[in-house]
Amino acid sequence: ASLTTAPTITTTAVTGSAVGSYPISASGAVSSNYTISYGTNGTLTVTPVALTITADDQSKTYGSANPALTASYTGFVNGDTAASLTTAPTITTTAVTGSAVGSYPISASGAVSSNYTISYIDGNLTVTTATLTITADDQSKTYGSANPALTASYTGFVNGDTVASLTTAPTITTTAVAGSAVGSYLITASGAVSSNYTISYIDGNLTVTTATLTITSDDQSKTYGSANPVLTASYTGFVNGDTAASLTTAPTITTIAVAGSSVGSYPISASGAVSSNYTISYIDGNLTVTTVTLTITADDQSKTYGSANPVLTASYAGFVNGDTAASLTTAPTITTTAVAGSSVGSYPISASGAVSSNYTISYGTNGTLTVTPVALTITADDQSKTYGSANPALTASYT
Template structure:
């Protein structure tokens, strides 16, 4: 298998940097394996494959052989292959007379590294010379030279008896390997015709950016002419070359980077000092490459500006960038004030003679904007009117006419406790459908009203009955009524002094829980009672003792007695 020399944009996309390893296959005893001959001439000398052995690296090797017949040496076969890891270069193959490398070569062929199969190479490579006269029984030497050091594959079988293998570091022949190169020679009885014919295969229409395969058939008389280099041109400009394979066919893969239109494809074989030049041409029609510009989907909230739109370009030739087509612009009928929904986004602006451009519109989705109505919390005392309820409306856009009111179920008569304040929206502009609404209730706290119950101060004399106790209640709301009883620890027998008067509220209607009650006691003052003691008049005669004196007490109370 003969590799091609790639040019054009295919090389930009898929070029692989390679180093060459030129390899002779070495043979030993054991299994006999004879590959089919590739030359039309009779097979003369060969080494029969018997398996592969170990390898060594050389950049200059040689194998001698003894001609088995006289005639003309046009074709030899060598088992060559290269490794993945190498660089560009050439392999030179020469034939020398005798078991020597001195003097001028009888013939020479140069191969590009890419013309040599990758390892492992299952087949031999055919090398064609211009026709070297050789004589039966004479020795000749095949020499391979590479600027880059290569890998030599050595066999483990029997040696070839008609020649020897030599390495570049041990020439002249003071050392030889015990194995021999895997090779074949073919000897023609007569001189071949120098005439060549080249036919370019009919080429299907191509599309810009595609990889196309140019093919040409090279013949030498009635035989396929292998291992020759054919150059290809488009409109007179070289685009690459390829070596012919065993069937004489040269194929070049090429990334079509020429503008659409008709192109002249020409194949040319330049010939040698022996073989004539040949050329042929055909016409290729290159079509525009279809590409698709698809606008990506995007979204934004209602009331915001449109985002930066993007797109994806599919179908571009691998060497082209979208930026080379111009600058894309995008249009949509969605504005900041557009309602929630889906709107088309159209791209335009690319221009290229190499492409047929199709635009696929994208979609801009306008989503609902967040809108929050939050009522403020507040408080009031039981029995009072509700305060003015307030709150905050956050998130309005585009000056939409949406207002908010706040309400609660409480009235002045509502008992102490916590009550929800609920926001409600009025959508006079019919814009509320553009919002994702969130209502946050506030809280109206009804607190206890102050209620003061004050007992009135009073007084009485000692021993008298307590007066009717009274007082005042201040702070009643909502027409609430309570019974208040006033009590004191003072009794009729209580001595002079001050005694507390305590108010006691009776909550018959269960309303007292709505008040913060302050009880203010009064004072009952017990004063001294009036007491009159009147001494009785008495008489006695002079000289007599005084009589028993007596008196009358008026005002005694509580059964009090005095001696």
């Protein structure tokens, strides 16, 4: 306090001066009583500050690329930031893209700054499960067939994984069996295991479609004029032990032919069968109406010698359906070799030429035209002569 002017003490260091040694000097002191000199400068030593670099915790899903690794800084002073470091820290982790689910250390190291004493705290990279969706594939089969192989599709595999990468593959099941009726049945997947995935499931459907059933009307035959036979059908395509009795509604089998239908072919049709398990198609059959045997026999006749031939007739055996000779397309021609002047004797009567599409016509044994003698009376004519004369010519009359 005795100095006229106190010394000024200064240093070149400022608040933001880097770590190091800075001179402290005194000057400017004034006193009339003293010759003032200054000793060796003092030293201002700037020492490092503690800086803690903490690797930030991170997370990623399994199979994804590592996130950007960052760090937090505790201890910066003087407005410093990470950019103030001579060398920024290197931040690394042992985890890679394909690392399994788990926790991996994140380490910071290698930062350089003369102004800081640097320490490090590790962080953690948490690898979380990826989402894997297992979808049971839709399938179809026809009624009565064995179940197809059940499969699944996978959405969400990463890192080159496949179903072979699962610890336990899924079990894929359905409630449908070989004999299940037409309809839709759930296909479910379950039981898959993997530590790297959170697994969810989507059901599929097994669609049982109709089998093809063909109903064929059986061919039948009958003779003209007879009642229709029992109409039947054959079945192609039944499965699962089914028979006609398995149909909800049996087919109706009909024909346009009736008892009196002419010889020919008539369709037999099946229709109206119902079953939810079959797609039903039909094939027509044929009812063949065949000819009946008709036998035409020329009737025996007689006449006397010299008379005209009688009307020649015939008898018929085999007409059906109320038919008569008038039903023939062409009536038979009935002939004999005898004529009006034919001598007494037997002459054949034959029938031929009858036509009918409904009959197979045959002819019986020929009839016989018998020519019988005519009664002839011969009367000796009366005669006369004179006594002693020769007898006259003797004559007769014929009746």
